[in-house]
Structure formats: structure tokens, C-alpha cells
Amino acid sequence: MPAPYSLPDMLERIYENQLALEAAIMELSLWAGHEGAAHVDDNICGALETIGENAGHIKQGLARIKQTGKM
Template identity: 75%
Template sequence: MPSPEYSLPDTLERIYKNQLALEAAIMELTLWAEDCKTSNVGENVRGALETIGENAGHIKQGLARIKQNGKM
């Protein structure tokens, strides 16, 4: 079995994928909370999700630059 790569770009890529998975899970909980008529909770969580989305874009661009430059 090949050993996993522990380079900085690989590690950051995994963090990014975790962030996307957490975003999806939080969205599911948000939809459930809104269905239960707890719109205040839904609004608060949507604000946090907006921040996650903005950061995800920044992380993705940073990863692309790191991989392009070959920095470790």
C-alpha cells in the first residue's frame, strides 16, 4: 500500500476538503432547523456558512498558487 503524502499542499488540500464536508453538513442542519420554524437559528448559521464559503474560495486559490509554485 502506498504511503500517504504529507506535503504542505496535500495537507492543505485535506483541510479544504474537510471544510467543504463541514459546510455541507451544517447546511443540512440549517435546512432542518428552518423546517422546524427556528428561523433565527437558520439566519445565524447562514451567516456563518457565508464566511465558510468566502474562506473556501480563498483557500482554493491559495492551494492552486502553492501547487503552481511547487512550494512545500
């Protein structure tokens, strides 16, 4: 396990924050859709797509950093 405050540890925490934000935004999207705010729900879904795509890139980068041991 990397030392606290190492680059891999920091990036892992950023990735975890990204996932938590995605979950929170998804809840807001469901609420907005339920309340009839379809336009808001559409905008949120667009943001969620971007978050999902970026999360994939972050996860791949983390895997490479951990595999090579680069910091």
C-alpha cells in the same frame, strides 16, 4: 501528486474538510428552518457565508502553491 503529509496535501485535506463541514452545516440549516427555528437558521446562514468566502481563499492559495511547487 504531492507526497503524503506534504503542505499541499495537508492543505488540500483541510479544504476538503471545509467543504464537508459546509455541507453538514447546510443540512442543519435546512432542518432548523423546517422546524421553525428561523433565528438559528439565520445564524447558520451567516456562518455558511464565512465558510464559503474562506473556501475560495483556500482554493486559490492551494492553486498557487501547486502551481509554484512551494512547500
